[in-house]
Amino acid sequence: MRALLLILLLAACGARAPTTPAPQPDEALSRTLRAGRLALDAGRFEEAVRQYGDALRRARERDAPADIADAATGRAAALLGQGNALAARDQAAAVLLDLRRRGVAPPAPLTLAEATARYRLGDPDGALPLLITLRESADHDAALRAAFVEGLIADARQDGPALRAARARQGTPQAFNFRADAAELDARIALLGRDAALAISRAEEAATLRRDALDYRGLGRALEVAADAARLAGEPDREADFAWRAAQGASARGDQAAARRLLTRARNVAADSAMRAAIGRELAALPPG
Template sequence: MIQRLLPPLAALALAACGGSPADPGPPPDARLDQANRAGSQALSMDMPSLAVRQYKTALQRAYERDDAGAIADVSYNLALAQMRAGDAKAAIGTVHDAQRDLERRRAPVPAELFLVLAAASYRAGDLAAADGAAQDALSRTSGDSDTAPRAWFIRGLVAAQRGDGAALAQAIAALPPSKQADLQADREELEGRAALLGNRPAEALALLQRAAANRRQALDYRGMARALASAADAALRAGQAAEAADLLLRAGRSALLQGDTATALPLLRRAEETARQTGQTGIVDEVARLRRTAAERTAAK
């Protein structure tokens, strides 16, 4: 994932991309390791802005010591933190800088870097770049068994957005059922989108609600909000406008509380419009309260 688009696009796991046992590379650098650990701790505490600052310090040290493995590792971590902070374009720039550096020295570009590039590109709305980077991730060997499923998930999201049912079916086939909540949510979300493409909104609604529940179980709240919003679309197509208003409210409220106002406000506007049509005054009042909260937070910055 794409936020954790993986998730977070459900999540992109922090991956080690350094030397092999036969080539252990240079000895550890205490300043680099300390900044990298601090960034990971901040990210685990849902403090992405602080994580970005710490990873930038670590990345500067990695370039200072001219360590290709550390540059790849920390660039991945920094790009992930930048995505969590809502800056997909900065994440794309971070990956491109690392990619150019590694290619100049003829060092391999890890699959995980292409994965986070795919997620950031999808978040930025560049479907062609997202699909290409996901394919690049799939074409490389990864030490993380989750990399390929994450890449297929992004390819599936792209296919769904393009209305390409055949490519979406291929992505779903590459994602077997899983006991891991976030991976199962990936499959359910793609199945839900396929059901929408196939004009089966009731089936889509059930699948997308299950996906949202699994995102919650995986602590992937950005992905949960995305699944709830998609479930609202399915509810509307199934003629369940009252259910759609509730789902839109829940998706928008979660996104707002995550600090993602760009995603939240359109969802809350749709929730209000739908709730007015269905006479759900409680939802209208809640949207008004949330908008005041958003305005107060903006004024306090």
């Protein structure tokens, strides 16, 4: 009995010790977040959505705002990569609301994800206020990307001053993806100014940089800008070629609606009969829909 009492007393003394144990890392959560990042970087968007979804559930169980934000940002980015802008918007908006309710400042990448999703859904009025909040963000990468999306909105509205202001906010970036953003806005500025040769040159540069950055959706968008510039230049076969190449990329990533739209454009403008026939065969081979 005395020995048992001594053990209990020692245990009690240990419980009152002033030393604070180090927080235990959640290794399962960390592994899942890493797996999601690797899948996202490799363009395996379906896998990234699943991994980040698992991480988000674990982070909610842990009730850790920073981990919730990381997982939600990654999942929204993967959904955007899949072309599911609606789910990306809803994911980002729900977690941003959750974080605000907790009194946590909204992370710039998650705000950017919601803004990008809104832009892709044809809601520039919903995207623009979110993008403006990122102009002075300490997250330089998020600010650069926000400037690009602002430029896309300005271009769609044919607002030259806003487009040039967005481009000016990009400065002279160094990373492939941000250099591609800058080159694409330069092409759009040239196109708005009816300088077809410069627009084609900068759009082709953007396409090359997108390829180097493994941004194939962006590559297709740059080729469409080049097609617009070729149309301005009065070069129908060149317009058809750019549109055709963009269509093939869209088809390869499963975006059959974009592939059909672009192939139809290419076929309709091609002056060369052999090119027109080849494009028509690809168009006919697309799945119905």
